[in-house]
Amino acid sequence: MTSPLEIALRLQTVKYFKMVGLAVLVFDYCIKLEAEINLTWGRKWNSIRIIFAVARYMPFVNVPVDLIYSLGPTSPQLCLSLYQVSSWLNIIGTIAAESLLFVRTYTLWGRSRVLLVALLLLALGCIAGCGVVGASALSLFKYEDPPLGTSGCYQTQRIAIYAVNYALLALFETVILSLNVFQAWHHRRRQGSRLIAHLYWDGIIYVLYILAMTMANIVVIGLLPSEYSESINTRCFIAFYPLVFFSTCEPLFNDDTSKPSSQLCRRTLSSDAIFI
Known part of the structure; x- marks a missing residue:
């Protein structure tokens, strides 16, 4: 049986992870603000820019809720409510962030109608699967007061079924990765063009990164003690999803805008590519 001291230390470790995530979020926003202004501000609002804004700024809503969950009151009902709010914010942000990769891949494939339909069906299937898992797991949550006066919410059992959500996410990201590798x-x-090749390989490296994060979440949720279940949650790192658009497109915007690669990147960020 796990001792109260060990449980308290695990919960404290998770708090450190979340504070690091907050620090990285603020730091990254500061160093990328100029790129955001140059690439997106002043442009016409359309579906792509709305998706970008949701993916970009949702962490600034989600992370404070998550910190209250980890550092605030320990009422079981309040903890469950905070977890549900945080989960919905995480779902919205993840869908928006993955949509950026969706649109980027669709654009790089020449806006193929067949690919669009196939990816939409896959995405809808993954979302439906996550909804079923979430509804099934809701009754499994059980909170108690954390030991040794530790602050925050303490979920007493590991809900391994949530690893299925990340497995579905990993499936979608693997398909996106495969499509990018094939095109490259x-x-x-x-x-x-070497610039187009740069665009492909930057995207591949980034998808590999988020796929690794997804797999890490599967391991943490499925295998580690329940106290660690929130330690590598994607919500603390989701700000990086739109930032790959900056790192990939910024050198192209700064180059000759008449080049095909620059036009491609501009079209991805500035037009309703998914609906054309």
């Missing part, structure tokens, strides 16, 4: 390989065979 095809482009290399044609010996196309």
Whole structure:
């Protein structure tokens, strides 16, 4: 049986993880603000920019709720309410962030109608699966007062079924990764523009990063003690999803805008590409 001291130490470790996530979020926002102003401010509002704004700023709503969950009152009912609010914010932010990768991949594939329908069906299937898992797991939550006067909410049992949500997310990201790798390989065979190749490989590296984070969440939720279940939650890192658009597109915007690669990147950020 786990001792109260060990449980308290685990909960404290999770708090450190979340504070690090907050610090990284604020720091990254500061260093990328100029890029955001140059690439998105002053442009016409459309579906892509709305998705970008949701993915970009949702963490600033979600992280404070998450910190209250970890540092605030310990009432079981309040803890469950905070968790539900945080989960919904996380879902909205994740859908928006993954939509950016969706639109980017769709654009790089020449806006193929077949690919659009296939990815939409896959995305809807994953969302439906996550909804079923969430509804099934709701009755499994059980909170108690944390030991040794530790602050925050203490969930007493590991809800391993939540790993299924991240498995579905990993499936979607693996498909996106495979499509990007195939296009990069095809482009290399044609010996196309180096800037376009840079656009492909930056995206591949980034999708690999978020896929690794998703797999880490599966391991933490499925295998580690319940106290660690929130330690590597995607919500603390979701701000990075729109930032890949900055790192990928910024050098292209600063180059000659008549180049095809720059036009492609501009079209992705500035037009309703998904609905054309």
